[in-house]
Amino acid sequence: MARKVLQLDQVAPGMVLARPVLAPSGRTLLQAGLALTDLHLHKLRQLEVPMVTVLADDPPDSQVVRWLASLSNRVPYVIDQQLRGQAMGFIDGVLRQARLRGDVDVGASRQVVDKLLEELLAKETAVSTLVDYNQADTYLSAHSVSVSVIALHLGLKKGSSRIELRELGLAGLLHDIGKARVPADLLSKPGPLTDEEWVLMRRHPELGSQMLGCRPGVGEQLTAALVQHHERYDGLGYPHGLAGDQIHPMAELIALADVFDALSSERFYRAKCEPYEVAETMIALSGEAFRPSLLRFFLANVPAYPPGTVVRFNTGEVAMVKLARPEMPTRPLCEMVFDADGVRLDRPRLVDLAEQLAIFPAQVLGAEPIGPIAGHRG
Numbered sequence: 001m002a003r004k005v006l007q008l009d010q011v012a013p014g015m016v017l018a019r020p021v022l023a024p025s026g027r028t029l030l031q032a033g034l035a036l037t038d039l040h041l042h043k044l045r046q047l048e049v050p051m052v053t054v055l056a057d058d059p060p061d062s063q064v065v066r067w068l069a070s071l072s073n074r075v076p077y078v079i080d081q082q083l084r085g086q087a088m089g090f091i092d093g094v095l096r097q098a099r100l101r102g103d104v105d106v107g108a109s110r111q112v113v114d115k116l117l118e119e120l121l122a123k124e125t126a127v128s129t130l131v132d133y134n135q136a137d138t139y140l141s142a143h144s145v146s147v148s149v150i151a152l153h154l155g156l157k158k159g160s161s162r163i164e165l166r167e168l169g170l171a172g173l174l175h176d177i178g179k180a181r182v183p184a185d186l187l188s189k190p191g192p193l194t195d196e197e198w199v200l201m202r203r204h205p206e207l208g209s210q211m212l213g214c215r216p217g218v219g220e221q222l223t224a225a226l227v228q229h230h231e232r233y234d235g236l237g238y239p240h241g242l243a244g245d246q247i248h249p250m251a252e253l254i255a256l257a258d259v260f261d262a263l264s265s266e267r268f269y270r271a272k273c274e275p276y277e278v279a280e281t282m283i284a285l286s287g288e289a290f291r292p293s294l295l296r297f298f299l300a301n302v303p304a305y306p307p308g309t310v311v312r313f314n315t316g317e318v319a320m321v322k323l324a325r326p327e328m329p330t331r332p333l334c335e336m337v338f339d340a341d342g343v344r345l346d347r348p349r350l351v352d353l354a355e356q357l358a359i360f361p362a363q364v365l366g367a368e369p370i371g372p373i374a375g376h377r378g
C-alpha cells in the first residue's frame, strides 16, 4: 500500500501509520498500523515529533477508524491520567527504594491512596472504566495503581468505612511490594518460569509482608492482605494453602482485583484478554480461586462492558454498548453502527446479546497504546 510522509500539522485523526514513530532514543512510541487519534496527535506535538509516515490509501475499515477517532475519550478511565501517572511514578520509586534498601515509605503511600480515593469519590456517579484501554503499559507500577483503584472501588460499593478504605487501597498499592526482592529478570521473563524460578516468585507475598510488618503504623490486616493475596478459596493457593474463612476478607478482595487486572492487561508472556474472556475465566474460578458470593458482587460492580464501549462482534459488525447487565456481564445491550464490511448503517440497530446468543463482543475497539511495553507476573 502506498505511503506518504506528512508534517504533523497535516495529519488528521483516523489516518493510519505506515511506519512506527520512534523517539530520539530509538524507543517505539507508536506502532505501524495504528489509527491516529486526537490524543496521539496531541502527545506527538508535545514530544515535538516533526513528521510521520501514513498510509496514502484508505484501509478497509476506514469509516470505522474515522468514527472511532472522532469519539475521543468515550469511556474515560476512572482516574485522571495525570494522577494515574503521578501514582505510578510514586510506586515505581517505592519499588526501587524497596529493592535497594528494603525500606517502604508507608506514610507517603497513604497519601497517594488518599488522592486516589478522593478522585473515586468525586467520580462515583460517572460512567467510567476500571480498565484503561488507552494504556498498554504493563509496568508493575501500573498494575499496583490499578489494583489499588479497583480495591477502593469495591470497598466503596461495599460501604466500607473511611478507615477500611484507606487500608484496602494501601493493600492494593503495596500488594506486590515483595517483588522488589525477587530477581528483576524473573519479573520480565517472556517465557514460562522454571520450577526453581517459581519457588523464588512465590516468595513475594511473604517477602512483602515481612518488609511492611516491621514498619510503624502497619496493622495486622495490611500484612494479612499482602501475605494472603495469592491464597485461594479452595485452599490450593500459596504460601500457606489457607481456605475459605481462613483467608482475610481484605486479601480476598485484593486477589479478585489482582486477577482481574492481570487478565485485562498485556504481559511479557501473553496478550491481554478481551473482557468476555476475563469474565468467563473469573466465573470459571468461582468456588475455586474465589468465594462465589464475593465473585458475584465483583462482577455486579465491575462491568465488563460499560456503556459507551465500542466492540466488534465475532460476526464482524461494530457496535456501541448501551446497557451493561451485571447478571450477564458478557451479554450487554448494544447498538450496531457498522455492518461486517465496515459500512455505516443508515440507522443504528439495537442488538441484545442476551437474546442473540450466537453473537459475542469479540474485540473492544480502543485507541492503541503510546509508550514502551514492560511487564510483571505473579
Ligand SMILES: [Fe+2]
Pocket: 175, 176, 204, 229, 230, 378
Ligand atoms: Fe502477587
